[in-house]
Amino acid sequence: MADIWVKVLEEAESYDLLTLEELKTILDISAGDTSDDDQLKQWITHYSDVVATMCNRVFAKEKVVETWRGDTMPFDCPRIFLTHYPVAAADLESVESPRGSIINPTAYEIENRSGKLRLDGAWSEPITVTYKGGYKLPEEAPEALKQATGxxxxxxxxxxxxVAVSGIKSITHRESRVQFMDTNKASGGGGASVLGDTAETVNALLYKYMRFYV
Structure with missing residues (x-):
């Protein structure tokens, strides 16, 4: 497994995967209803971080300097999978091997969508890459990420x-009485069934965007 060091040079302006307006549409909340805006904004930030953590990566576009060291040297036509992607060719500032020795751009190529960087020939460690990668959030976030967060x-x-209504069994007013069924018990106990049904869908939406280290 490669030893990867990432230093953030320029942080993203936002790490949120959704706008407040998009979340209100998902939740079927009127745009004019601002009563829960503060809580909704907190949820957007919180669950955007949850999604990023589940996918083991940063989605927001940042400028970073990334240093790679491998197990066996020298590298023979190495492939490096940059941690912040997608990466536009114009955002790939420099590739150095070793640090301080800049590699000619004609000696490498970048696969934009996956952030895979392939270098021609043999190179010695460490390989250091300075670049900007990721999505400008929230507007550039893929629809699958928006949907999973929502x-x-x-x-x-x-x-x-x-939870708020689970303790209410009945309401009595004068001669009238309305009784409620406990939906938690009816569904087999606990409120986990709601999240359980959602988890499978969320995992399916996020699988393509997960980063695996090998």
């Missing part, structure tokens, strides 16, 4: 609602 927030909101 589903997590929707489920969290539904569970809070369940």
């Amino acid at each position: 589903l997590l927030i929707s489920s969290a909101r539904a569970q809070i609602t369940q």
Whole structure:
């Protein structure tokens, strides 16, 4: 396994995967209803971080300097999978091997969508890459990431609602009495079923965007 060091040179302006307006659309909340805006914004930030953590990567576009060291040297036509992607060719500032010795751009190529960098020939460690990578959030976030974040927030909101009403068994007013069925018991116990159903969908949406280290 490669030894990877990442230093952030320029942080992203936002790490949120959704706008407030997009979340309101998902939750079917009127744009004019601002009563829960502060909580919704907190949820966007929180669950955007949850999604990034699940995928083991940073989605927001940052400028970083990334240093790679491998197990066997020298590298023979190495491939480096940059941690912040996608990466536009224009955002690839420099590739050095070793640090301080700049490699001619004609000796490497970048696969933009995956961030895979292939170098021609043999190179010695460490290989250091300075670049900007990721999505300008929230507007450039892929729809699958937006949907996954929205589903997590929707489920969290539904569970809070369940907890709020679970203790109410009946309402009596004068001669009238209305009784309620405990939906948590009816579904087999606990509120986990809401999140459980959502988790499978969220995992399916995020799988393509997960970063695996080998």
